[in-house]
Amino acid sequence: MEIITNSALINHSAGLSKQHGVVFPHPMWWALYLYSTQIGVQPVEVAIDEPGFSCSGEWLTRVENAPMVDIVALTSTDHQTAVIFLTNRDPRDPMEIQLSVNGFARQAAGTASTLTGDTFMEKNTWEAPDRVRIRSQPIELIERELRHMLPPPHSLTRLVLTPKEDR
């Protein structure tokens, strides 16, 4: 993806607002932050086994059995960093995830950065500019697996992993 313009920085498009002289980020700004500050450039194959959801298409598009957790994975040009994005689209429930990472280090460590709020309707205001924000925690890949991940409902998580040893 190539970012080719930088317009409408305030009030729409870029996810920033200014009220009472205070500039604050909307949740979508943080989502773009997570994508634009990662170093993965090469998409890699993702195989998923998970529950899906359907939409009637009453207002937008009829969809059958779409993945409830949307996942993409990328590696850096030197293949020393793996980046995985997980969006838990479920509006109510967390989703326990077991992740197996092949073609990468057996042992790796890194950070999970999660953007979420109390509900999918949560937003930031000039009085509470960080109600929806990123929370980070360390993660560890052990024997190619990351177990018991629990992305909260209506959340976007970025996992960044680097090897702890040679492959």
Added chain:
Amino acid sequence: MLAVDPSIRIIANGHDAAWNEQVVAHAKDTVQTLSVHTLEGHHIPAEADPEAVCLEYMGFAANYGNHLRNLAAPMQKAGWTPRLAVTELSIFTNKQNLPNVDNLSEALYDAGIVNAAIRSKDWWRSSQTAP
């Protein structure tokens, strides 16, 4: 403009597949990319259930790769390298009691759109601003 700077790349206004087919037929010598404006939902009523609306947007994002392929089909049919530029993108209910551009729904929706772009690799561009 091209006479002054031949390196300029031109994005023409795209719309649906039928419109894009006409643009491709008439502008293939000057245009490299067609724009996409994804501003869905102005017709959703204020009394709609917010959770159902949120899931509709998640579903739309899940199907976005197919949407792009449909819009790019005229370019492929004409032998072009398909390139689309999403130059407008947001939830567009314009109702504060529903998923909207300023709440968390938008972040999740955008993530789904960007994921579709990653899966499509090099024929998708975005003009959404990055921090």
